Amino acid sequence: MKNNHKPIARFIHRDRLRSSRLGDTRYYERTTLFTYLSRYFATDAICRVFSRYGLLADLEYEQDGLYGIAFPFQDDKTRQLLSMQYDPATGRQTGEQPIGQRLMKGYDLQSAPALCGTHLLPEYPGKPVGILRDLRDILIMTLADDTRLWLATGNSNRNGYSLTDPAIMEVLRGRSITLYPASGLYDASMPIAHRMQEQGIDTTISNAAEQLTTGMTSDAQLTIADFVLQQIEEEQFYASYPFAADNPGSGMAPYSFCNLQEQNEPATPMPQVPDVPESLFPVNGNPTE
Template sequence: MRAGHTYSLQPYEGPGSRFTCPACGGKRCFTRYVDENGDCLDEAVGRCNHESRCGYHYTPRQFFEDHPSARPDWKENFFRIPQQTIKKTVKKQLWTIGADIVKSTVNPAIDSDFTAFLTGLIGRKDTAKIVKEYHIGVTKNRDVIFYQLDTEGRCRTGKIMKYDRQTGHRIKDEKVGGKITWVHAILKQSRDPGLRLPPSWELTQCLFGEHLLKQYPFKPVSLVESEKTAVICSAFWPEYIWLATGGKSQLNDRLQVLRGRKVVAFPDVDGFSEWKEKLSQVRGLDIVVSDVLEKEATFEDRASHVDIADLLIRQQQEERVAAGEAGGRGGFEGFGEPGKCGCFGESGSFGESGTPLLHPTFLKLKEMVGGCDMELLAGVDNIKELADVGYWKELALLVNELDLEVEGVKEF
């Protein structure tokens, strides 16, 4: 920041001067940094008043380190010859939560209210698989814990929320424990010295599901707002990695882990314009903002602030009632596969005139192996037939990566 241009925490001037915390979601508990004219630097730059429960504090200095081009005088300084020796940057310590904490709360055999709802939607087997893959935990009160694990498998924190096991809706009434809490905040206050985090412990969040990027290096990525949406969509479209930002405003440096990946973002129905604007400013990333929800949502959907998972759940339930069934996985009319919007190139050609209907595995194979004859692949049912056309090795690797059941593949 240039001389004479300083930022400080905004003085309290009534409820209108306090905002929703971008980390914990608490209302009117977030104080922003403003300059001498009272102008806000950025909506995410500030401090949460809940220091023990949340601890979020993003300073102007950290903001300018993350966004050097945002400095008022960045063009001048870009070509200026430094007169002093540049100080060596000290890498900020990354604080994490022990793997034993995560392991002790992740148990597919014990349902949270959220996973109980999920079981009713997709079945026990698929729910258990998702719990293991996303490391979804459960508290003694049956609240769900959405752990944030980075690409190295380190736990940054865990987001604790209460859900209605019948409807799958989040319970927000604080009188019945509906307030969002965090694993790191609880550990900071623990009476057990072996569990208690040090006072200097600072939160650094990552994307929910981020650890899956390393586990599945060839999968395309779908980005949504809520953890619940990512989990539910992963059950219906496992050929994609479903990640969650944790909120509408969390489109920041966390997205840098997506460099080199093909990404489609699915904002909630009321977040399309904001996401499209913010993501257009992110450089170096291949992200397309889908407008499929923007086009499909009704007036009632907008009033209810639905997301793609809400519509998916609704259609699934309607199909069950119409068919008189108690279970089974249906499609999603109007949405089909995430790639149907054309965001994933040729893999979005499901059901189009003249294009063979293929298992998603074969469509992914087309992206990996140049020159695939799609008409020929359309009639292939197992890996032995693929051996005749020269693609079986690539398919075997892909199927094992996606952990899909394709006849004959597991034999190789």
């Protein structure tokens, strides 16, 4: 009898990453996300950050003649690729596709969990770590504030990884961690921080997004990355330090942003909250299609 069981793969094999579907650095400028970010940052700076995080153009995921961008969730191996599309005018996400299983045709991909950017932890052992949910935001924040190493969990509960997964908490152990929830989600992030603290991980929560949206009437959830882009629009400068090729000192992060971070990263213990909510960060141990 024919055996229909596929062999299990725990990561995306290197030869599959050479798929004709995926484009390298030569295709960056033809992606929707690059088109959007180029309104705010120097093109060389964007390319360097894309390359740092190992991004790939998705040549089969087109929108208005522009390609999608694939974010790798990787440690020492690529565990998943999440291909994203954005509105090039507003920067808002318009679609997402986990493509790891497609690339690993013939295998059952049951990948180990990893945050986007985990592979950079050994490269920057002394940097404090900022964790966001949205993949787009870690690029913006790296361009605006390179004093931290920025990681992302993923954009939704359907695709992404949980901060409280034991494997993820283990790689974060020994680092200074700050969570940066979107506006309206500060309280909901407390139990996640407490779960991490219980495992011996130095974890705090920034309420910068809450402070930035005080008095606003919109129900939209805004992030610190949204604020950075707003500051660039209002003050007309690039915040791409230290990635700007010609003048590395020309793009310091906005002073108001830096000051707000310093003021709103609490060192005092937070109150106990019993349950981990599912709305802030993905709670599934593995991504599903």
